[in-house]
Amino acid sequence: MKTLNIALPKGRLGEKVYAMFEKAGFPCPSIKENNRKLIFENEACGVRYFWVKPSDVAIYVERGAADIGVAGKDILLEYRPDIYELLDLGIGKCRMAVAAKKDFRDDPAATLRVATKFSNIAANHYLSKGRDIDIIHLNGSIELAPILGLSDVIVDIVETGTTLKENDLTVMETVVPISARLIANKASYKFGYREIDKLVHAIAAQTEENK
Amino acid sequence: MNIESLQQSERILFALRGLYDKYGYVRYKMNKFEEYDLYARNKDFLISEGVITFTDTNGKLMALKPDVTLSIVKNTKDDDSRVQKLYYNENVYRVSGGTHSFKEIMQVGLEAMGDIDDYCIFEVMSLSAESLACTERNCILEFSHLGVLSEILRYVGIPEEQSVMRCIGEKNAHELTGICASLGISEEKCALLKNILSVYGRVDEVLPEVRKLLTGIVSEGTLSSFVGIARALSNSARGEMYYLDFSIVSDIRYYNGFVFRGFAEGIPSSVLSGGQYDTMMAKMKRKSGAIGFAVYLDMLEQYEKNEYDVDNLLVYEDCTVSQIKAQTDALIEKGESVLVQKSIPSDVKYKKLIRLQGGKRI
Secondary structure (H helix, E strand, O other): OOOEEEEEEOOHHHHHHHHHHHHOOOOOHHHHOOOOOOEEEEHHHOEEEEEEOHHHHHHHHHOOOOOEEEEEHHHHHHHOOOEEEEEEOOOOOEEEEEEEEOOOOOOOOOOEEEEEOOHHHHHHHHHHHOOOEEEEEOOOOOOHHHHOOOOOEEEEEEOOOHHHHHOOEEEEEEEEEEOEEEEEEHHHHHHHHHHHHHHHHHHHHHHHHHO | OOHHHOOHHHHHHHHHHHHHHHOOOEEOOOOOEEEHHHHHHOHHHOOOOOOOEEEOOOOOEEEEOOOOHHHHHHHOOOOOOOOEEEEEEEEEEEEOOOOOOEEEEEEEEEEEEEOOOHHHHHHHHHHHHHHHHOOOOOEEEEEEEHHHHHHHHHHHOOOOOHHHHHHHHOOOHHHHHHHHHHOOOOHHHHHHHHHHHOOEEEHHHHHHHHHHHHEOOEOHHHHHHHHHHHHHHHOOOOHHHEEEEOOOOOOOOOOEEEEEEEEEOOOOOOOEEEEEOHHHHHHOOOOOEEEEEEEEHHHHHHOOOOOOOEEEEEEEEOOOHHHHHHHHHHHHHOOOOEEEEOOOOOOOOEEEEEEEEOOEEO
16 A cells, blocks of 8 residues: 655644544554654554645645645635645635725725735735735735735735734625645546545545534 | 666657657657747647747747647648648747746657547557656556536536636535536536546546446537547557546647546656647647647656766776776676776765775775
8 A cells, every 4th residue: 555645734723634634544643742753654554644834735745745735725726736626624714805994995996005925816806806906915914014004905814803803904805715625646646546535535524524 | 879878868758759750750840939929829828828038130029939739730731631740859948837937848749630530549649658658657647538528517507617627627526516506506417527527547447437427418429439539548558557537627728629648656747748639720720630749858857866876986096097997898898887086076976886906906
């Protein structure tokens, strides 16, 4: 049996995802040990896990370093990696939204200044509406941009909305709902589709519970 | 020339040219440059965006070729008397996905243009599989049929728009379910669509099931031609290499009929891509049909790893020229490579170290 290389996103989401893999019959007890190891393998189950930065999972999978992985739909929409998106895991649910200061008035005659970490998602969203925008690409603390007048609106991930509320910002519209997706490298799928399909079916049985 | 001493990608190139010659394909040599207008008009046919352009001495905007097929179609004429069978190995200039900078890529491929019948499709797809076999790796040639896919989508009542084709290409059944629901398509038809798209496997294993699923959905003519060619491929010497996968989606503005991709184990993306492009021929005002494929030698080269720089490192001290030469000649005679140095270089990886002192091995 071919060993499946699985890229998991570091953090709370990754732990939830690992729990699903474990429940599906692909455990790897060494992953729970408190050490500095980067790769964890269970030869008997034919799996090798590794933790990577959530935004890097798609790169590991697209480039074949991982056969499968779990990435947020936000990352998949932003970078459009050439991969298979096999399952919506129904966890890590949030939404990509447009937010602005509560008193913001949208003037359709003016170019809209949009601050975001997700330039492609923002550009495609406004392109579909035929709206002229100026994208300000930021790497963090996006909520600051409209408060300091750097931008009119932001396009960012909203989970509970607490950060927005505390900074006097409000959601104007939802761009797209987001959740964690099980992805696979296309070439890995060709040579290991039986193993991958087996794992996908075992995980799919759990995703119904997350809906 | 000792073919074993060539790099793997050079050996593959050598083997591919021999293979295409054997089937009567004629080598097509073309100019490095092409008028930019050709690519501007057929931008979507190109694999990557971005073309290197320059203004020629006569003021014409020219481009370094990002693609070979378009040039071949432009520079050949319709010939009713035969199917024109050509192959090429040319450098193309494309933006690399990873680095977002231009790269020179060696591409080998072949094209058949004319009255394309089932045998011609079979021959080109067989040559694709044979080309993959030349890579010296475990390979798979998977194929789909855009005509069959179009008829399935028409039956289900789902448009061939970008979002739908993207879901199909990603094997993204969950979002396809959402699209079907938003279009008011019945659960039964949606399940049928997902069922067909989820089929993946060796042709001999899945063809009977596919035939059953498609009967009554796809027209008899399209289905029998598809099944006939699939069966002939499956029964051929490379039968185990052929896989069926309806998630292969090429741009329907250019491609129709059979489309296929080749994968080699250990390489994370496709190393061969091809299909029937009658629609593109019609777009370029040609009466002929066409089918062809390209092998991406750059992908093979990228993952070609030589463990050693050289078989033997011969380090000599107090030796005459003839003593050293006798040792190197003996190694080369055995078919091994040898690097002669006075001391051990720090950056050379060798299989065996030979020390020669006063003409004797120590």
